[in-house]
Amino acid sequence: MRLGVHDLPDLSLGAVFLATGGGGDPYVARLVAEKALQEFGPAEIIDPDDLADDAYVVTLGGVGAPTVSLELLPSVTDAGRTLAAFEAHVGRKVDAVVSFEIGGGNSLLPIVAAVERGIPVVNGDGMGRALPEAQMMTYPICGVRPTPAVARDYEGNIATFATSSIFTYERQIRSYAQASGGMITACEHPMTGRELKASIVPRTISFSIEIGRILREYRGNAHSIIEPLGEAFARSIYGQFRHLYTGKVVDVQSRIIGGYDIGAATIEAFDRNLPPLRVDIKNEYLVARMDDRVLASVPDLITILDYETSTPINAERLRYGQRVSVFGVGCPEHYRSPQALAVVAPRCFGFDFDYVPLEDLALPS
Amino acid sequence: MRIGIDVGGTHTDAVLLDGDDVVAATKALTTDDVSSGIIEALDVVLAQAGVAEASIEAVMLGTTQFTNAVVQRRELAEVAAIRVGLPSGDGLPPKTGWPDDIARSLGDHCYMLPGGYLYDGNPLAELRDADIDRVVVDIRRKKILAVSIASSFSPMNPEPELRIERHVRAAIPEARITLSHRLGRLGILERENAAMLNSALLDFADRVVSSFGKALRLRGLSCRFFISQNDGTLMDAEFVRNYPALTFASGPTNSLRGACRLTGLDDAIVVDIGGTTSDIGVLQDGFPRESNIVIEVGGIRTNFRMPDILAIGLGGGSLVTDEGRTIGPRSVGHRLVTEGLVFGGQTLTATDLVVAAGKASVGEASHVQAMDPAVVSTGLEQIVAMLDHAIEKMKPSSKPMPVVLVGGGAMLVTRKLKAASEMLCPEHSGVANAIGAAIAQVGGEIERLVSYRSQPRQEAIAALSREATANAVAAGADPKTIRIADVDETAVSYMAEGTVKLRVKAVGDIAGLGKTRKEDR
Structure with missing residues (x-):
């Protein structure tokens, strides 16, 4: 290629x-x-x-x-x-x-x-x-x-x-x-x-191009890209692709500890029919949870998109008031071995719980 | 008393304020020479108010002239762009990533020199006089007078930019120079872009400011004269001769600030319903909530401050389809007055629904008498539902908030919005932009990368607050009225603990205003 x-x-x-x-x-x-x-x-x-x-x-x-x-x-x-x-x-x-x-x-x-x-x-x-x-x-x-x-x-x-x-x-x-x-x-x-x-x-270079193409071609409301993104991930080395939450960023806190941007963002559903979602950050989005119930955690992927344009937002640009959709993706199998989880499981980032694969976690009702 | 003027692409609006009261307001057409449209608008408001020119203490003007010049690639001078930061950035000269047409407009005069600083204050490389002078000689040979200078980490240490400015000034006394640290925040490419656009606009700025000034003088106004910038604060008009780029996108900000003053609310949702779109913004503490995305002006990345606006395709000219279940996003726009049903046209628009329901009297109601009431009620409900949904996305908290409706399409809202604690549709909302310009304050801002390890957080914020306050006073603020409007901290990852990008903004009222009242005459 x-x-x-x-x-x-x-x-x-x-x-x-x-x-x-x-x-x-x-x-x-x-x-x-x-x-x-x-x-x-x-x-x-x-x-x-x-x-x-x-x-x-x-x-x-x-x-x-x-x-x-x-x-x-x-x-x-x-x-x-x-x-x-x-x-x-x-x-x-x-x-x-x-x-x-x-x-x-x-x-x-x-x-x-x-x-x-x-x-x-x-x-x-x-x-x-x-x-x-x-x-x-x-x-x-x-x-x-x-x-x-x-x-x-x-x-x-x-x-x-x-x-x-x-x-x-x-x-x-x-x-x-x-x-x-x-x-x-x-x-x-x-x-x-x-x-x-x-x-x-x-094959993540060609896959990244495919994801970028989908984000560009289906540019618009985050709900409209769930289907094409889901189909792309289904054909990939990644696991399940899930929409976790849509709402408004109501709080972002961050501070630097040991050279890393440590913090958390709180997102509230537009109609507030769900409890707020908390996303923990250590440079990357590592854990998404609702009322202490984990919806996704590292090494699975958590990505936040701008709700209106489906543009991915990285952590340093996440701000109070933004309208966002949060997605989870099962990581490649490479990260699910005991040797891998020894260095990338939630506990390696200071969280006090074990990794549960995304697909085994319940979705918000 | 003061006068606010908004020079838009189509309309030139003017208002005359006595304290907080709108004494007179008008909408005139923008003229090609701009100044005669301003004079016409001034004539109307001065006559309406019946006040003497001498009792006008200040004129505040908002304009899209400079944004439009960049977007349309006109009135732009060739610019010599000097970047200091080699060996970093080698191969990425100024104008990298620009659209070709505007890159050509500014000519091929980019220079890169070793020098600048690192995040920790260490020098990036040595800046040598011989290198500077070689560049200056070349600029003089090319007879380029507009110059921009950008140096790595100059918001933290502007010394290289200042030093080069002295060299250019000495060799080319008539040069017009923009130093990037005076315009922007961290992000050298965006800051440099802003400085280059600013330099390209300096000649045009002279002509525009002179033309505005001439219009005021011709109308007998010798008072102070300010121009609004994108964060909702004012610059002295003479300052705009040097910083025209700071006016980019001041329109939405003025509209939000005008709504704030018309209602007396500091915290509210403002919905500006026009012919094609509804622009929803948020007032927090009397200022627009700022957007955090990279702002492009004419296809060029900048790091200017812009309000966070959600635009949805709903306006007075929006097409109604699908038995009223779909409104917009297509619109007849300014052709509403010929194409809408109530104006004798053939297109069913949102405005027609409101007239058919008897909730407004524009055009000829008889044209929509035969409409199916079910379509009317479905359509009107859909309009409000669209706004409810959009406002819900913008609202900062779960608590209901006041909603201010401005713009010509405000009549589309025929029932209470869900998110609204109250709804206000103030008088004069059609000239909210001019009012926003008239009531604007002056501000000062400062941004630094600081280490909370070497300087405790409170101390760092206090130090930057003092600098921001000094900048506001220098911009013409009354020291007694200055408050810190915003403190923004962004942690910098992978760096030593406690390294933060800290930004502080101070604002205050214009010193020495409000002495004349209408009764003083």
């Missing part, structure tokens, strides 16, 4: 939907991708199954605070130069790049590096959504080591990492980002084609 400039609006819109409130506004990343595709031509998106077992693949993306990128703009050359620095560090050529997370701007950066280097991007990612920390990617969950890794800041300063565990790596790269203007580009989790096939959430 070839991916050209005309695919970017749908891809980035779908990426905001799958970002479940996190990942930042992909607008600037989209501008960067546009420039790269205009200069180097369309990207080759390769199906994971078509990748050789001995191919050498590496993940690439931005690490840091999306808000910082509003002022510290990325450069069109950041992704390609980070990949070059990685190749220099490990002393070998990379055959293909792959995304950390399909949610937000990180869906686009591997494309920028790949077209510049003339190599393919693997159709898929390590989350199928957005999540805040490196150990939550399917690659390390399936045993891929994070290092050797290379991080590059806006100025071209390079840091290399060789760490014993994914948790140490996450702490170190996070503090490097904070010390380097708040946002860096990283190349990490080098792996073989065989390892990639066992760990990737497959």
Whole structure:
């Protein structure tokens, strides 16, 4: 599959939907991708199954605070130069790049590096959504080591990492980002084609484009897109798609704890025939509950759309008074193994309850 | 006494206020030269009120001239855009993402320099005099006089923008310069866009402000003269010569603020029913609730403040179909007066239903006498149900609230709205925009990225409140009347604990107004 400039609006819109409130506004990343595709031509998106077992693949993306990128703009050359620095560090050529997370701007950066280097991007990612920390990617969950890794800041300063565990790596790269203007580009989790096939959430690039296309074509009242979105998810690697709630944001509280935007939004039904819905936020929308009854929780996806236009709203843009619809989507099976739930279950985010799959939870009556 | 004027695309409205009382009001047609329409409207209100020109203390004017210029790509000067922030943003020069036509209108004069700051106050790169001067020489060679300057994190540290301004000023004394930190919030692309549009409009702003001023002088008004901006506050007209972009989308704000004054309500739902749409807004503490989505002006992303307006396709000219079960969204618009049934036309419109029910007398009621009463009652009920549904979405809480109906289509509402604690349809609601301009206050705003770790929250808010207050006083506010209208905190994720984007807005009455009364004559 070839991916050209005309695919970017749908891809980035779908990426905001799958970002479940996190990942930042992909607008600037989209501008960067546009420039790269205009200069180097369309990207080759390769199906994971078509990748050789001995191919050498590496993940690439931005690490840091999306808000910082509003002022510290990325450069069109950041992704390609980070990949070059990685190749220099490990002393070998990379055959293909792959995304950390399909949610937000990180869906686009591997494309920028790949077209510049003339190599393919693997159709898929390590989350199928957005999540805040490196150990939550399917690659390390399936045993891929994070290092050797290379991080590059806006100025071209390079840091290399060789760490014993994914948790140490996450702490170190996070503090490097904070010390380097708040946002860096990283190349990490080098792996073989065989390892990639066992760990990737497959075909999320093409699926994100499909979601974006549906949001664009059925633009309008959120009720009108339930059916086409439901059909798209039914054909996908994701689980059940559910409309959870529609109403008005009556409260948003957030504060930063340990570098994360922790908070909650309260949504009231327009006609108040239901109790209010509370959505807990840690960068992403993590838990939706009504009167302490959980309707959906991480790692399942929770997405909030503007009610009138069906535009996905990320957490930093959620405000008092907005009219919204809340949707839940069962996560890909990758996140339902004991190894995965050990790092992405609600308790990993400080919630005091166990994960129950979306489809086993009762819908609001 | 003061006069409020709203110069719209079609109508130029004017009101004369004595304190809070509307003494005179008029609607004139907007003329091509704008000023003769203003003079005509001034003539009418001064004559109606029977007051001397000398007793008018201030004129406040709202205008769509600058928004329209951007939307229609006219009156725009070529702009030299200087961005400071390399090596970040390499490959994303100014105007990236703009529609081609307006990008061409501003010419090909974009410059990028190393420099600027990081979120933590460290320098992003060194800004060198030699680099600045190379750019300035090129701008002078091209004889470009409109310049915009934007630097990374300039809302927190504007020093690079100020330094480049000094260089440009020294080499090109007649240059017109917009510094992005004076216009916008965090988000360098949007802030830079606003600064570029502003610079492109500076020459036009001179002509417009001069033409407005001339109209006032010709009518014998030598009082102070203000122009309204998008957040519902006023700028001195001379200030608009430098900041025309701040007038973008001031219309809906003035309409909401006018409704506030006409009813004396600080918290209310305002429904402005026109020919094609109903615009629903929310007054909170006397100001419009602001929208949080990215605002595009003429296809260009900006970060201006705009009121949160829900528009639904329901107005006096809305087509009635499906036996009255469907109203709108299609409308005959301004052709209502020829195409509506009561005006002898062939199209069944929402207005016809109201006349058929005997709830209004416009046009010729005999044209709708034969209408099926069931269609009339179904249609009227559907209209109110549409408004009920839309208001329910906008209402800030479950409690019923006052609903203010303004605009020519207010008569479409034939029963009490569910969400309304009371319904008001004040006199002069047709000129709410001009009233909103007349009663506007002056404000000051400040936004910073702050760390509550190094500065406790209350202290940071107090410090920014002092700066916002100083900005309001500089804009002409009476210090005794200033209050903090808004404190907005946005946590910044993945950063050190307690890093917050903090914004404070202060507003106050215009200093020295309200001394003349009608009896003083």
